[in-house]
Amino acid sequence: MIGIIGAGPAGITAAETLRSYSDSHITIFSSESHPPYNPVLLTTHLKTGGDKVFWKGKDILERLNVDARLGEKVERLDVKNRRIITEKGDYVFDRLVIASGSRLYAPLKGLHLPNVYNFKSLTQVQNLRSQIKERKKAVVVGGGFQGTEIALALCEMGLEVTLIEATDRIMPDRLDKKTSRFIEEVLESKGAELAFNSFGVEFVGDGVCRAVITKDGDEFAGDIFIAATGMTPNIDFCKKELEISKGIIVNEYMETSQNGIYACGDVCETRNRITGEREIFANYWNAVRQGRIAALNLLGHRIPYDGSDVMNSLKKLGFHFIVAGDVSGEYEEVEKRGNYWRFYIKDGRLIGYIIVGDISNAGLFYKLMLSGEDVSRFRPLHQLKDSDFVFRTIQQ
Numbered sequence: 001m002i003g004i005i006g007a008g009p010a011g012i013t014a015a016e017t018l019r020s021y022s023d024s025h026i027t028i029f030s031s032e033s034h035p036p037y038n039p040v041l042l043t044t045h046l047k048t049g050g051d052k053v054f055w056k057g058k059d060i061l062e063r064l065n066v067d068a069r070l071g072e073k074v075e076r077l078d079v080k081n082r083r084i085i086t087e088k089g090d091y092v093f094d095r096l097v098i099a100s101g102s103r104l105y106a107p108l109k110g111l112h113l114p115n116v117y118n119f120k121s122l123t124q125v126q127n128l129r130s131q132i133k134e135r136k137k138a139v140v141v142g143g144g145f146q147g148t149e150i151a152l153a154l155c156e157m158g159l160e161v162t163l164i165e166a167t168d169r170i171m172p173d174r175l176d177k178k179t180s181r182f183i184e185e186v187l188e189s190k191g192a193e194l195a196f197n198s199f200g201v202e203f204v205g206d207g208v209c210r211a212v213i214t215k216d217g218d219e220f221a222g223d224i225f226i227a228a229t230g231m232t233p234n235i236d237f238c239k240k241e242l243e244i245s246k247g248i249i250v251n252e253y254m255e256t257s258q259n260g261i262y263a264c265g266d267v268c269e270t271r272n273r274i275t276g277e278r279e280i281f282a283n284y285w286n287a288v289r290q291g292r293i294a295a296l297n298l299l300g301h302r303i304p305y306d307g308s309d310v311m312n313s314l315k316k317l318g319f320h321f322i323v324a325g326d327v328s329g330e331y332e333e334v335e336k337r338g339n340y341w342r343f344y345i346k347d348g349r350l351i352g353y354i355i356v357g358d359i360s361n362a363g364l365f366y367k368l369m370l371s372g373e374d375v376s377r378f379r380p381l382h383q384l385k386d387s388d389f390v391f392r393t394i395q396q
């Protein structure tokens with residue numbers, strides 16, 4: 001039997017790839033009882049409901065003819081005896097793909113209170129959706145990519161929103177204050193209150209949460225609370241069996257430290273295509289590419305994974321906002337007719353960029369960044385945003 005642990009984007013891509021090339025018996029385990037869904041669509045699902053969140057169709061597992069063990073959490077992996085132990089049974093596997101993704105990381109007390117939610121499961125979002133009509137004031141803790149997107153969605157739904165962030169800006173590991181301001185202005189125009197330099201430590205209340213308390217003793221009251229403070233990989237069931245740093249360590253073929261056991265998606269660490277550093281990349285397209293490569297190699301191919309990208313594209317702003325690659329160090333910038341571009345350069349290479357607004361040349365920036373070619377002849381790099389300029393330069 002080929003086992004797959006996790007039915008998110010990485011696990012489903014692995015299942016699709018395996019089924020395209022093999023008739024083997026495939027068993028897929030998911031701790032969630034829903035059909036496979038796409039977490040990228042959860043903020044939209046909060047607003048609209050419906051079935052679009054099941055992005056492959058609710059019947060994907062039947063169509064793939066896999067043995068679907070939904071609502072069956074894997075408790076332990078026994079590598080020596082090739083066994084998967086779940087809450088309900090014991091299964092012998094031949095080869096395995098671990099795609100168990102990530103869960104909320106929130107070092108705050110009071111997470112158990114019933115009106116404190118997170119966006120790391122469809123059940124949580126459905127519960128929030130069922131309550132939201134009776135609620136008026138939401139407090140989102142965490143101004144990273146997901147917390148910001150959630151705050152924007154809640155504003156769109158007519159709630160009063162406070163966004164609490166420990167640093168002085170939005171997406172602090174990717175933006176400086178100048179680029180954060182583009183997002184802050186949108187949040188403010190939608191009526192959101194932004195509480196920077198506020199480190200949430202506890203959700204407080206008797207029976208239900210009534211406020212978040214910060215390290216400095218400030219209180220932010222509300223009737224709905226969202227924890228969006230980060231993620232941590234789901235490795236509890238396998239951490240004694242596999243080589244692990246923060247996430248599961250894989251080689252260039254997505255194979256773990258154990259023969260025939262592969263890992264992909266948010267649960268594993270891969271190489272950054274730009275910096276070469278090993279990290280966890282919580283990004284849909286990386287998860288999908290890794291799921292495919294893991295499955296192909298499990299089937300006996302030898303196809304190396306070419307590395308992951310750090311890429312954030314913030315939705316719900318009303319304009320495009322893309323942050324890609326390594327956004328540290330020297331940069332060039334230009335602002336024109338409400339659009340903004342910033343290019344990060346190191347040793348003559350384009351290593352990262354930020355686009356606010358016009359994304360017409362985004363594909364070109366991406367290719368130049370990945371190619372690693374010397375872009376000195378295009379400097380000043382902001383000319384890259386003009387397609388004519390690039391065309392003329394390449395012709396020369």
Ligand SMILES: Cc1cc2nc3c(=O)[nH]c(=O)nc-3n(C[C@H](O)[C@H](O)[C@H](O)COP(=O)(O)OP(=O)(O)OC[C@H]3O[C@@H](n4cnc5c(N)ncnc54)[C@H](O)[C@@H]3O)c2cc1C
Nearest residue numbers: 006008009010030031039074100101102265266282283284
């Ligand atoms: C609100 C939100 C918005 C996002 N927006 C974007 C975006 O705009 N663009 C983007 O690129 N990325 C976005 N992401 C990130 C993206 O969704 C993830 O990178 C992607 O889902 C990772 O896929 P995965 O299959 O590795 O993990 P997951 O999607 O986390 O799936 C893992 C699955 O495994 C199950 N599982 C875990 N442990 C076990 C176990 N022990 N036994 C059985 N099953 C288990 C989990 O229940 C889950 O269903 C967003 C994420 C969230 C939460």
